[in-house]
Amino acid sequence: MGAEVLRLLAAHPELEVGAVGAATHAGATVGELFPGLGAAYPGLRYETLEARDLAGYDVVFCALPHGESQRLVPELVGTVGHVIDLAADFRLPASVYTTWYGAAHEAPGLLADFAYGLPELFRDELRARVHVAAPGCYPTAAGLALAPALAAGAVASEGIVVDAISGVSGRGRALSGPSLYAEANENALAYGLLDHRHTGEMEHALSRVCGVDVQLLFTPHLVPMTRGILATAYARLTSSSTTATMLDAYRDFYVDEPFVRVVEEPPATKSTLGSNVAVVTIRVDDRTGTLLAIAALDNLVKGGSGQAIQAANALLGLPEATGLSVVGVAP
Numbered sequence: 001m002g003a004e005v006l007r008l009l010a011a012h013p014e015l016e017v018g019a020v021g022a023a024t025h026a027g028a029t030v031g032e033l034f035p036g037l038g039a040a041y042p043g044l045r046y047e048t049l050e051a052r053d054l055a056g057y058d059v060v061f062c063a064l065p066h067g068e069s070q071r072l073v074p075e076l077v078g079t080v081g082h083v084i085d086l087a088a089d090f091r092l093p094a095s096v097y098t099t100w101y102g103a104a105h106e107a108p109g110l111l112a113d114f115a116y117g118l119p120e121l122f123r124d125e126l127r128a129r130v131h132v133a134a135p136g137c138y139p140t141a142a143g144l145a146l147a148p149a150l151a152a153g154a155v156a157s158e159g160i161v162v163d164a165i166s167g168v169s170g171r172g173r174a175l176s177g178p179s180l181y182a183e184a185n186e187n188a189l190a191y192g193l194l195d196h197r198h199t200g201e202m203e204h205a206l207s208r209v210c211g212v213d214v215q216l217l218f219t220p221h222l223v224p225m226t227r228g229i230l231a232t233a234y235a236r237l238t239s240s241s242t243t244a245t246m247l248d249a250y251r252d253f254y255v256d257e258p259f260v261r262v263v264e265e266p267p268a269t270k271s272t273l274g275s276n277v278a279v280v281t282i283r284v285d286d287r288t289g290t291l292l293a294i295a296a297l298d299n300l301v302k303g304g305s306g307q308a309i310q311a312a313n314a315l316l317g318l319p320e321a322t323g324l325s326v327v328g329v330a331p
Contacts, residue, residue: 001063001086001172001300001304001305002020002022002061002063002305003033003034003037004300004301004304004305004306005061005063005086005305005308005309006020006030006034006037006040006041007036007037007040007305008301008305008306008309008323008324009309009323010037010040010041011323011325012309012322012323013322013323014316014318014322014323015058015059015309015312015323017041017044018057019047019049019053019054019057020041020044020045020046020047021046021047021048021049021053022046022047022048023048025046026046026047026048027045027046028045028046029041029043029044029045029046030044030045030046033046050075051072051075051076051079052075052079054076054079054080055079055080056079056080057080057081058080058081058082058316059080059081059082059083059084059312059315059316060076060080060082060083060084061084061086061305061308061312062083062084062085062086062087063086063087063305064085064086064087065087066087066088066089066101067087067089067101067103068087068089069085069087069089069090070089070090070105070106070107070110071106071107073085073089073090073107073110073131074107074110077110077113077131082130082131082132082312082315082316083114083131083132084117084131084132084134084308084309084311084312085114085131085132085133085134086134086304086305086308088101088133088136088197088201089105089107089133090110090111090114090131090133091114091116091133091135091136091201091204092200092201092204093111093204094108094111096200096204099200100195100197100199100200100201101197110131113129113130113131114129114131114132114133115128115129115131115132115133115311116133116135116205116208117132117133117134117135117307117308117310117311118135118139118140118143118144118205118307119307119310119311119314119320120144120147120254120257120259120260121143121144121147121205121209122205122208123314126311126314126315127314127315130315132308132311132312132315134304134305134307134308134311135201135205135307136197136198136201136303137166137170137229137297137299137300137303137304138162138164138166138196138198138202138218138220138229138231138303139198139201139202139205140278140297140302140303140307141164141229141230141231141278141295141296141297141303142162142164142202142206142216142218142231142233142295143202143205143206143209144260144278144280144295144297145231145233145280145282145293145294145295146160146162146206146233146235146293147206147209147253148249148250148253148254149235149246149249149250149282149291149293150206150209150210150214150235151209151210151253152249153210153238154237154238154239154241154246154249154291155235155236155237155238155291156235156236156237156238157206157207157210157212157213157214157215158214158215159215159235159236160214160215160216160217160233160234160235160236161216161217161218161233161234161235162202162216162217162218162219162231162232162233162234163218163219163221163231163232163233164218164219164220164221164229164230164231164232165188165220165221165222165223165228165229165230166220166221166222166223166228166229166299167223167225167226167227167228167229167269167299168184168222168224168225168226169226169227169299169300170222170229170299170303171222178191178222184222184224185224186224187222187223187224188221188222188223188224189221189222189223190219190220190221191220191221191222192218192219192220193219194217196218196219196220198218198220199216199217199218202214202216202218203215203216216233225269227269227273227274227298227299227300228269228270228272228273228296228297228298228299229269229295229296229297229298229299229303230267230268230269230294230295230296231294231295231296232292232293232294233292233293233294233295234290234291234292234293235290235291235293236289236290236291237284237289237290237291240286241284241291242284243282243283243284245284246282246284246291247262247264247281247282250262250280250282254280258320258321258326259276259277259278259302259310259320259321259324259326260277260278260279260280261277261278261279261280262280262281263279263280263281264281265281266281266294267279267280267281267294267295267296268296269296269297269298270328270330270331271296271328271330272296272297272298272301272302272328273298273328273329273330274298274301274325274327274328274329275298275301275302275306275324275325275326275327275328275329276298276301276302276306276307276309276310276321276324276325276326277297277302277326277328278295278296278297278302279295279296279297280293280294280295281293281294282294298328301324306324309323309324310324
């Protein structure tokens with residue numbers, strides 16, 4: 001996620017990278033770790049940065065392991081303009097965080113300062129807060145797929161099922177068995193059965209969208225691709241409808257959103273590669289009384305770093321699309 005923030009900021013006309021921090025890679029240049037970024041950041045080195053080193057910066061992006069941001073952020077608040085946290089530390093109320101992450105929150109007093117940074121669903125909150133907690137990749141896909149139907153009361157808030165596949169980059173850069181080429185190649189793996197942490201985030205965000213408690217079952221799958229998420233959600237219809245009517249409702253819901261495309265054909269992850277776009281479609285199944293909602297996105301861009309920059313743009317009073325592309329890399 002940190003490298004992706006740098007890649008996207010390299011094309012941003014209003015933001016300039018002043019420093020990059022790292023622990024294990026301190027002293028290395030950006031180009032040494034990520035050769036593709038070397039031309040954009042010649043000579044820029046990773047440093048062991050303390051909070052005091054960042055005083056006066058307009059924006060600080062934190063791409064740290066879960067649990068680390070809540071230790072650093074209290075020292076940043078009040079000394080920098082805005083903190084954009086890409087981890088889960090400030091996405092949830094303290095009690096919900098403890099339930100899903102198994103530890104007490106270390107900075108609960110700061111949670112009210114953070115907006116949940118999914119602009120298409122929580123733009124008013126985003127503009128009213130100082131800092132941003134960027135949503136998780138799976139909750140972004142599931143949220144955009146289900147929000148219009150839940151907001152309209154077209155589907156029940158209980159009994160929702162979300163299945164999603166993700167590329168290996170979603171596991172981060174750290175060495176792990178399932179991420180090894182020999183393990184991931186030509187393989188599909190379901191993981192986090194019944195208790196994946198993003199379940200709580202999906203339920204919390206979607207409950208806020210529709211005003212009642214949402215309950216869902218989420219199962220993620222790791223598949224042999226580098227980037228991308230394809231989320232498929234199933235929800236029980238509350239009244240009769242048609243695919244055409246629901247597609248129109250989804251188009252109306254996202255009519256002014258440059259980064260959500262509602263389409264008729266099933267979306268593919270490759271069409272979103274490198275872009276900040278989520279592509280959504282739905283179907284109404286009369287036989288089972290079910291709404292089928294599908295969303296595809298790049299887990300590192302709209303599912304992470306791109307969305308974080310979109311939120312930062314909003315906080316800074318810039319057009320949200322500044323420095324972000326709606327064009328995927330194809331083929």
